[in-house]
Amino acid sequence: MNLIPALSRIRVVLSRPSHPGNIGAAARAMKTMGLERLVLVEPRAFPHPQADARASGARDVLERAVLYSSLEQALAGTVAAAAFTTRPRDLAHPRCTVREAARQLLTESACGDVALVFGTEASGLSAAELSLCRITAFIPANPAYPSLNLAAAVQIAAYEARLAEEILPPAQDRPPPAVAEDVELFFRHLEAVMISSGFLDPAQPKRLMRRLRRLFARARLEKEEVAILRGILNAVDDT
């Protein structure tokens, strides 16, 4: 059904959506742009007649939606994820526009699955959720009223992904990035070693892990690099 292979590697992840109507409208928005892989993290109500109604001709996308209980699970197997935020957050990764994010994701999609990640209607993504995504993106908007409806934000991101696919040159000759779950295992390993070494006081963690996540997000860790880093951690932890 989908004639554009890169688009079939995009997951649209909705974390804790409150309104089932928005889930249906997001499915419709996705399908109009050729995206079909909807992932839901703890939706308040799903399946739901309102979701079906607003999905219109995209009920097949709803029916194939995959549910998880955490964003971390939803991102397993992805090589890049772009988190959408309205407001810049303290210590968040540097933000790029939705257009830039779509181009980055489409480029990375040559190496594996990628994800567009949206938070709950009222408050967006949590800091912990943001830190799971390598790219932080925003949709240029009216500063006096930047509050796009969830499905409207999905529509714009899906539209930019479709255009990016048409514009982008074939994937460059870069080594593939590590998948999300391997990067998470590295961060846990790093944290454990910092604690066991006395560098990080778990009672007073401050923002150390978030700073480190930010650094490695910029670096776009490759699979082999994660292996090397974990080798280092194993080595120092043995001493």
Place this chain on the structure above:
Amino acid sequence: MNLIPALSRIRVVLSRPSHPGNIGAAARAMKTMGLERLVLVEPRAFPHPQADARASGARDVLERAVLYSSLEQALAGTVAAAAFTTRPRDLAHPRCTVREAARQLLTESACGDVALVFGTEASGLSAAELSLCRITAFIPANPAYPSLNLAAAVQIAAYEARLAEEILPPAQDRPPPAVAEDVELFFRHLEAVMISSGFLDPAQPKRLMRRLRRLFARARLEKEEVAILRGILNAVDDT
């Protein structure tokens, strides 16, 4: 409230919208991008509680919405209008992408009001409505399911208008285009002269007027040119 002058010259015209919820969602979509001038042509139900609910923080846009009984009235005073269609129509003007259309409109907005024009949910704009708009635009979409929700289409068009405003250089030194109502008076004058001269048989009009409209849409008639053409029509009709 709106800090971008060019955006304040954009009217968003919804012709015969069926669902009041879509009107509210369109108002919200507009406001998130800094557009505030909503124009409704014969809405089936307005005002309506569903419109208010979906407008969320953009009820002020709804409250200031202007209603007309025809698209022609809604476009009076505009120097350029872009009509959105899903399917190419027989003899329609050449279509451009929403991105190109937004750039054209923002350029023309230096000369006066411009309009983004959307048809009814089920069937879009009629051929007669399309012929009132100089630009015919489409949103790139999945050919297997190009059916964007009305408010989602408004969201993308408003988003592209906002980006176009940021990107475009200052208006070029071109003479201003004629306003819509003057162009319409010219077309009626032309039709009348073709009939009185025997060139056009009103019983068998075929597609003559649509072909002529298409020609002059491409030409982007200027105010003085319309005056000249009407002068010619007056002259030939006197003979």
